[in-house]
Amino acid sequence: MKLVPLGDRVVLKQVAAETTTKSGIVIPGSEKEKPQQAQIIAVGPGGVVDGKEVTMQVKVGQTVIYSKYAGTEVKLEDETYIIVKQSDILAIVE
Amino acid sequence: MKLVPLGDRVVLKQVAAETTTKSGIVIPGSEKEKPQQAQIIAVGPGGVVDGKEVTMQVKVGQTVIYSKYAGTEVKLEDETYIIVKQSDILAIVE
Amino acid sequence: MKLVPLGDRVVLKQVAAETTTKSGIVIPGSEKEKPQQAQIIAVGPGGVVDGKEVTMQVKVGQTVIYSKYAGTEVKLEDETYIIVKQSDILAIVE
Amino acid sequence: MKLVPLGDRVVLKQVAAETTTKSGIVIPGSEKEKPQQAQIIAVGPGGVVDGKEVTMQVKVGQTVIYSKYAGTEVKLEDETYIIVKQSDILAIVE
Amino acid sequence: MKLVPLGDRVVLKQVAAETTTKSGIVIPGSEKEKPQQAQIIAVGPGGVVDGKEVTMQVKVGQTVIYSKYAGTEVKLEDETYIIVKQSDILAIVE
Amino acid sequence: MKLVPLGDRVVLKQVAAETTTKSGIVIPGSEKEKPQQAQIIAVGPGGVVDGKEVTMQVKVGQTVIYSKYAGTEVKLEDETYIIVKQSDILAIVE
C-alpha cells in the first residue's frame, strides 16, 4: 500500500531528531519537542490548485523542514506519515 | 436512492480502519479514533466553483485519505456518508 | 405570498426525515437531529454574484442535502423556509 | 431629511411581523423575535464596489427578507432604518 | 493645522445628535449612544487602494451616516475627528 | 546606522503629543494615551507588494496620523521607531 498525494500535496515521514552537541555528544530526539525535519516520501503532480498553477519544486528523498502547525497525520500499515502542502515546506536540508 | 454531488464535491464512505501490527496481528478499528480512510462513492462534475475552474481528479471506487476536519456527515437509508470538496482529499491509497 | 430569491440563493423547505431501518421499520424523524434533506421551492436567477458568474444547477422540486450550518430560516405565512446559497447545497438525492 | 445610500447599499424599514395562523387568526408581531421582513426605502446607485461591478436588482417599495446579522441600524427623525448591502437581501416577498 | 487624508480615506466630525420627538420636542444628544451622523471635513484623492481603483463619491460639507465600528478617532488641536474609508460611509443625509 | 524600509513600508518616529487648549495653554503629552502623530523618517521604494503595484505617496519629513493598532516598534541605538505599511497611514497633518 502506498499514498499517492493529490495536487500540491507532499507525503512526509518524520526523521527522528538527534541533537548533536558541539562537543560531539549525540542526544537522541526527546519525544517532547516534535521534530520538524522530515523526509519526502511522495510528491503530488502539482497543476491548478485553488485556481492557481503550482509547480512542484521538491523531490522524493529530500530532507525538509516544514511548518510546525501544518499537515495532517496519517497512519498506514503501522507507519505514521504527514501530508502537507508544498507551501508548508520551508526549506530543504542539504 | 443515491447522492449526486454538485460541483467539486465528492461522496465518501468510511472504511473501517483495521490496524495491522508489524507481526501481522490485525486489530479491528477502535471507535475512538475516527478513521481517515474512505472509499469514493460518487464524484461531482467539477466545472466553475467559486469562480475557479475545477477538474475532478478522483474516481468512484478509489480509497482516499481526507482532511480530518473537513466534510459533512449525511445519513441516507441507514448509511452514513461524508461529503467533502475534492480539495479536502489529501491522497489516494493504492 | 411567495419568496423570490436573489442572485445565487435557493429557497428550501425541510423534508421531515424518516429513518428506515434495514428490516424496513420506519422511524419518524425525531426533532432533536435537524434533518439536512430539503426540497427546493424556488431558485434565484444566478448571474454575477460577488464579482463571479454563477450558473444555477439545481431545479425546483429536487430533494437536496445542504450544509448543516448554512442558510437563514425564514417564516412566511406559518411555514418555515431556509434560504441558502447554491454553493451550500452539497448533493441532490435521486 | 432623507437617507441617500452609497454604492450597493439599500435602506430598509422593518415591517411589523404579523403571524397569521392557518385558521386565519392574526397574531401581531412579538417584540422578541426580530422580524426579517422589511420594505425598501432607498436603493444605492451600484457601480464599482470593492473593485467589483454591482448592478442593483431591487427597487424602492419591494418587501424583502434580509440576512439576520447584517446591516446597521440608523435613527433619523424618530424613525429607525436598517442599511444593508444588496448582497444581504436574500429574497423578495411577492 | 489640517488633516489631509490619503487614498480612499475621509475625515469626519461628529454631529451632536439631537433627537426630535414626533411632537416636536428636541432632546439633545445623550453621551451614551454614539451618534452615527457626521460631517465630512476632508476627502482623500482616491486612486488605486489595495490594488483596486476607487473613485471618491462624497464631498466636503455633506452629512453622512457611517458604520458604527469603523474608523479611527484622532485628536488635533483640541478637536476630535474620525477618519474612515469611503466604503464605511453608508449613506448621505439630505 | 539607519533603517531602510522594504516594499510599501514606512519608518516613523512618534511626535510627543502636546495638547493645546483653546485658551492656548500647552499640556505636554501624557504617557497614557499613545500619540498617533508621527514623523516620517524613511519611505520604502514601493513596487509590487503582495501581487499589487503600490506607489508611495508620502515623503520623509511629513507629519502623519497612523492607525492605532498598526506597525511594529523597533529600537535602534536607543531610539524607538515604528515601521508601518503606507496603507496604515490615515492622513498627513499640514
Next chain:
Amino acid sequence: MKLVPLGDRVVLKQVAAETTTKSGIVIPGSEKEKPQQAQIIAVGPGGVVDGKEVTMQVKVGQTVIYSKYAGTEVKLEDETYIIVKQSDILAIVE
C-alpha cells in the same frame, strides 16, 4: 548541513541585541526581550508564490528587522535559525 529555503522564504540568524546607551555604555542583550534584528543566512529563489510573482530584494549577509510574530524557529546542528517570508522583513539596517 545547510538550509536551502524554498520560494520567497529567507533563513535568518538572530543577532544578539546589545543596547548602547547614549553615554556609550554597552548593555548586553537581555533574554527577556526577543531581539528583532537578524542576519540573512540564505535567500529563496522567489518566483511564483501563492499565484503571485515574487522578486527577492534581500541578500545574504544583510542585517534586517523582521516582524515580531512571524517565522518558524528551526534548530540545526546546535544552532537556531528563523525562517520567514520576505514580506515579514520590514527593513534593512545599514
